[in-house]
Amino acid sequence: xADLLLRLKxxxxxxxxARKLRxxxxxxxxxxDGGRDIxxxxxxxxxxxxxxxxxxxxxDERRHADLFRRRAAELRTARNASGEASDPxxxxxxxxxxxxxSTEMDSHGFYTIGLLDELGEVPYVAMLHVxxxxxxxxxxxxxxxxxxxxxxxxxxxxILRDENYHVAWTAAMLRRWREEGRDEEVSRxxxxxxxxxxxxAWKRAGIRGAANLGRLSMxxxxxxxxxxxGLAAARRRGxxxxxxxxxxxxxxRGAPAAGASGANSRDAAASPGxxxxxxxxxQA
Amino acid sequence: xxxxxxxxxxxxxxxALLEDGVPVAAAQEExxxxxxxxxxxxxxxxxxxxxxxRVEARALDWVVFQEKPLRRFERVLASQLRAFPRSAGSxxxxxxxxxGDRLWLRGRIASELGVxxxxxxxxxxxxxxxxxxxxxxxxxxxxxxxxxxxxxxxTTSLHRAGPGGLEPLGEVHFPHxxxxxVGAMAEHLGxxxxxxxxxxxxxxxxxxxxxxxxxxxxLRPAADGxxxxxxxxxRFDFDGERLCAAGLQRVLGPPRAAGAPLRWQAPDAADAxxxxxxxxxxxERLLALAAELHRRAPSENLCFGGDLAxxxxxxxxxxxxxxxxxxxxxxxxxxxGAALGAALHAHRALDGHGARWRQQHAFLGEDALSExxxxxxxxPGEAAILDTLLxxxxxDGLVGWVRGRFEWGPRSLGHRSLLxxxxxxxxxxxxxxxxxxxxxxRPFAPALPAERAAxxxxxxxxxxxPARFMQACVPARDxxxxxxxxxxxxxxRARPQLVxxxxxxxxxxxxxxxxxxxxxxxxxxxxxxxxxxxxxxxEADALTLLRRSALPALVxxxxxxxxxxxxxx
Numbered sequence: 104x105a106d107l108l109l110r111l112k113x114x115x116x117x118x119x120x121a122r123k124l125r126x127x128x129x130x131x132x133x134x135x136d137g138g139r140d141i142x143x144x145x146x147x148x149x150x151x152x153x154x155x156x157x158x159x160x161x162x163d164e165r166r167h168a169d170l171f172r173r174r175a176a177e178l179r180t181a182r183n184a185s186g187e188a189s190d191p192x193x194x195x196x197x198x199x200x201x202x203x204x205s206t207e208m209d210s211h212g213f214y215t216i217g218l219l220d221e222l223g224e225v226p227y228v229a230m231l232h233v234x235x236x237x238x239x240x241x242x243x244x245x246x247x248x249x250x251x252x253x254x255x256x257x258x259x260x261x262i263l264r265d266e267n268y269h270v271a272w273t274a275a276m277l278r279r280w281r282e283e284g285r286d287e288e289v290s291r292x293x294x295x296x297x298x299x300x301x302x303x304a305w306k307r308a309g310i311r312g313a314a315n316l317g318r319l320s321m322x323x324x325x326x327x328x329x330x331x332x333g334l335a336a337a338r339r340r341g342x343x344x345x346x347x348x349x350x351x352x353x354x355x356r357g358a359p360a361a362g363a364s365g366a367n368s369r370d371a372a373a374s375p376g377x378x379x380x381x382x383x384x385x386q387a
Numbered sequence: 388x389x390x391x392x393x394x395x396x397x398x399x400x401x402x403a404l405l406e407d408g409v410p411v412a413a414a415q416e417e418x419x420x421x422x423x424x425x426x427x428x429x430x431x432x433x434x435x436x437x438x439x440x441r442v443e444a445r446a447l448d449w450v451v452f453q454e455k456p457l458r459r460f461e462r463v464l465a466s467q468l469r470a471f472p473r474s475a476g477s478x479x480x481x482x483x484x485x486x487g488d489r490l491w492l493r494g495r496i497a498s499e500l501g502v503x504x505x506x507x508x509x510x511x512x513x514x515x516x517x518x519x520x521x522x523x524x525x526x527x528x529x530x531x532x533x534x535x536x537x538x539x540x541x542t543t544s545l546h547r548a549g550p551g552g553l554e555p556l557g558e559v560h561f562p563h564x565x566x567x568x569v570g571a572m573a574e575h576l577g578x579x580x581x582x583x584x585x586x587x588x589x590x591x592x593x594x595x596x597x598x599x600x601x602x603x604x605x606l607r608p609a610a611d612g613x614x615x616x617x618x619x620x621x622r623f624d625f626d627g628e629r630l631c632a633a634g635l636q637r638v639l640g641p642p643r644a645a646g647a648p649l650r651w652q653a654p655d656a657a658d659a660x661x662x663x664x665x666x667x668x669x670x671e672r673l674l675a676l677a678a679e680l681h682r683r684a685p686s687e688n689l690c691f692g693g694d695l696a697x698x699x700x701x702x703x704x705x706x707x708x709x710x711x712x713x714x715x716x717x718x719x720x721x722x723x724g725a726a727l728g729a730a731l732h733a734h735r736a737l738d739g740h741g742a743r744w745r746q747q748h749a750f751l752g753e754d755a756l757s758e759x760x761x762x763x764x765x766x767p768g769e770a771a772i773l774d775t776l777l778x779x780x781x782x783d784g785l786v787g788w789v790r791g792r793f794e795w796g797p798r799s800l801g802h803r804s805l806l807x808x809x810x811x812x813x814x815x816x817x818x819x820x821x822x823x824x825x826x827x828x829r830p831f832a833p834a835l836p837a838e839r840a841a842x843x844x845x846x847x848x849x850x851x852x853p854a855r856f857m858q859a860c861v862p863a864r865d866x867x868x869x870x871x872x873x874x875x876x877x878x879x880r881a882r883p884q885l886v887x888x889x890x891x892x893x894x895x896x897x898x899x900x901x902x903x904x905x906x907x908x909x910x911x912x913x914x915x916x917x918x919x920x921x922x923x924x925x926e927a928d929a930l931t932l933l934r935r936s937a938l939p940a941l942v943x944x945x946x947x948x949x950x951x952x953x954x955x956x
Contacts, residue, residue, distance in 0.1 A: 139927075139931065314483065317486075317487060321480075321482045321483050322479040325475055329471075330471075332468055333471030336469045336471060337468070337469060337471040340469040340470060340618055340624070341563075341615070341618050342465075342469070342561065344563060344609070344613065345559075345611055346558070346559065346611060346612075347557065347559065348557065348558075349541075349544070349555035349556075350540075379736035380508075383451070383509065383736060383737070384505075384508055384509075386456050386458075386492075387457035
């Protein structure tokens, strides 16, 4: 069911030139972020085999970022040449990075960037493994849906080969640790990584649902309870013009200024102490 | 007393840590997230400031946010209702956002930092801007002008400042806003969101103000020095996504379509002419505001804050034609700077009249060296660093230079810089092609020793401070045009950085050595970043840039990194 929904949503995105462009650019950013994290991790780990895999993984992620960025640039150039107007709605953020800024989500849908120092080696690799499995599945979908655009489909095909390697090396590392007697630790880390993904998806769904419900309530409020106020206020859309007197903190908004007089009692800096603190504490 | 000032959510996110009135650290969130003008809660900037100050959050005496959230909400609500019924869609989004998140800012800040809610304070937005413009200035008394998009209600404000503090004199209220007007005009010209205002100023240098009559219909001057916007042309009073309304097209014609070529050169410089008309109208409004301010607060000194203070051409004109003899513009005049302003204001309000900190430099960010450093070739001592930089400039024409703490504010001032030899005719193209990928109409700026400025530039006495932080355009002399054609704008002006030996001896020495070698101590100096990115934060960022760009060489502190041979020109 989830895959079906993903396919439906992705199909819409890949068919819309503006959203397609934004999605490729956002994929480039997230792959680059991932590459940077993994490169940092590769310098911190002590295990030589793990460091080697992480270094190659980081190089792959950066290469993916370049591939996405180059393709996005080609599409943007073609789009600009054709003079297509940009649609502000599409330019917002509803691309396949779920409309979330990269500051909150990492490249593979985890809420925070998986810092090796915070997680430790086993949980970090477990997190990578779960994320790469999901990324491989996602890119397979995107590959299928971009068949009408052979250069983009070729990029996904190319990246999929790397993703399969990433899944394989992370699985091999986890297997090695299991064989070294750290079975319980590996299982716990995998469970935590999957739970993190699930919780992330659950929270996002909750946030989006609540946001839509909230907006709907506000719209109802606007068109019923606030209607008379809106009609009355609409007559003075321009607000006040000319000089306004600065409003004393906590008081009513300024009436027109008296003119040249600069006298005003709001100078908190001139009166340190409880009064100044009360003014700074006020949110209004 | 330790005070942390914060900005974000409604403008650029930043944090500034003050210890007994002296800033020990200040940084914008964009440097960490790599999202230009990132307006998210400045979590990473806070962490960096606390790390630099070696302070734990619970040891902070106060945390000050640069805006009164309830008063801003009042303005949002009133503006939405005044735009009834066109604001139906935006009302739902805006009120939901405020009711669900921003109104609870005290709790959010307290929980993010782990401090008790009663330690969280709020200044007015323009109070914070005014504080950031006056307290760091070298002046004992000054008149203070703040002009930006919008704070709570104020979009423009006048203040009188002296040892006793800041006294607000008058405000222009939302929606009549010079900052939002410039933003809307940038949108009409198809310039990118965020940074479009600066590009408009740069585009203006290529045009003539042939459309002033139409612009004056949109931005009507008033006899008292204020101005009034034609609100049929704009919708920013209720819609943050689209600033221009259909009425603007009736006055100016259709906006530039995305992807359409920008008309900035003869024979068709229509877009540059429109930009020049906007710029000239804004400059005249600012001059009128300055005249009114001088009438209310007679002083020889002007401190200028808010986003409009980042308009170097307007600052140059205020210095040349305004009623004040001296001008100070802080290195971060925009919303990020309000974080420092909020902290400074709270310090003065709560700690009386203690020692006053005067801004000598803008290097308040993190150190350049990171754990991710990859080695590079060691350069033993300052002489070796200078020799290497000069050699790279001679060999490649450009070099990246990263050292010390990064700059506070939008401009790189020698610590996260790309330097180029401006005497080469192709310097502009070289820098643009290798790293910046900047639009052709955008200029670059020169750096030169302060004591040699008069040979190359016509720097009025009042521009001394803005020129330290690249905040004012001044006329270039023939010597500058001959020695650094790549760093002089199309209108014959330049936005210089005057480097003082006492404040940055290494950069000063580099300029001098370059001058000894070439006859002119000018270097093209611009921020080290790829197009669309903020300036690099540290060594790791710089190395990423080296890999991703065609920059041939990079000096980070005492290490030289060369680009792989395959990617060199």
